Amino acid sequence: MPAAPARPVLLTGASGNLGRALARGLAERGWTLRLTDIAPFPDPLPERARFERMDLAEGVDLLHLAEGCGAILHFGGVSTDQPFNTVLGPNLQGLHHVYEAARREGARVVFASSNHSIGFHERPGQANDRLEADCTFRPDSFYGLSKAYGELMGRLYWDKHGVENVNLRIGSCFPEPTDARMLSTWLSYADLLRLCEAAVTAPRTGHCVIWACSDNPASFWGADHRARIGWQPQDSAEAWRDKVGGITSGNPVTERYQGGGYTAKDYSRDTPSPRDAFALD
Ligand SMILES: NC(=O)c1ccc[n+]([C@@H]2O[C@H](COP(=O)([O-])OP(=O)(O)OC[C@H]3O[C@@H](n4cnc5c(N)ncnc54)[C@H](O)[C@@H]3O)[C@@H](O)[C@H]2O)c1
16 A cells, blocks of 8 residues: 555545545545545544535635645546536636645645536447547536546646646446446546545646546546556446346437436437437537
């Protein structure tokens, strides 16, 4: 296990599902954490941690909270498909505050991006050609668009200011897979914890993008920058195949694209047609 970082690590979204798991797991590894969220922290505060409640959109306070931190694990914000104006404050303005704080502190950003930034790529066909991390953004929602913006913000801050950032394109991070799509996209909590640990402690990262899913044989995703941080997932969704392999939506849009249900929500093109009808895509 790598040594705990020398400087404190700031975790946004600490009161959320993934934030709570990370706060617990990283504290157990001896890390000194600063936790923040717009919602109260629902658990007993871990050792060496302090919590401050704040709205990312009003983030001047974030500059103070980040003082002295060596890394920011940015997991806060709108985490589901919502109208543009709901996404705007936390995910676009809030992200800018996070990057400004990182620039001032010389800190690295680890950003909880999402598969929904590329959700309108089709699922791999017979050839099983897995999507590479430098593929075109094809967001499937305003939420997914905010994640593409977040990754590009990282690109800008690395190129212009040398702020290192690791962008985790998270698939489906839940206690266990619950449908057939998650046999491809599932990320275990334990693999997420090891991924965040590697992303913060790697000596150098530059700007990089990593498919954050477990070692699933049915994964949609291929090459990325994981070698740069020395991370390999250890879990696999395959053990749940018998239980969830038959659970599909019955919706042709959902089942066609990687982003699943997010692609079908508010979909207003003509009824999906054979693949070659979208030849202009
Ligand atoms: N869980 C997954 O499968 C998954 C998949 C892809 C990406 N992600 C990303 O990972 C991160 C964490 O996901 P999660 O499942 O824990 O979501 P979550 O909704 O449980 O946690 C998000 C947290 O952000 C906080 N938040 C929302 N608006 C805020 C604001 N304006 N200021 C400060 N805090 C605010 C919420 O209170 C919440 O505690 C999110 O960025 C999400 O987009 C998660």
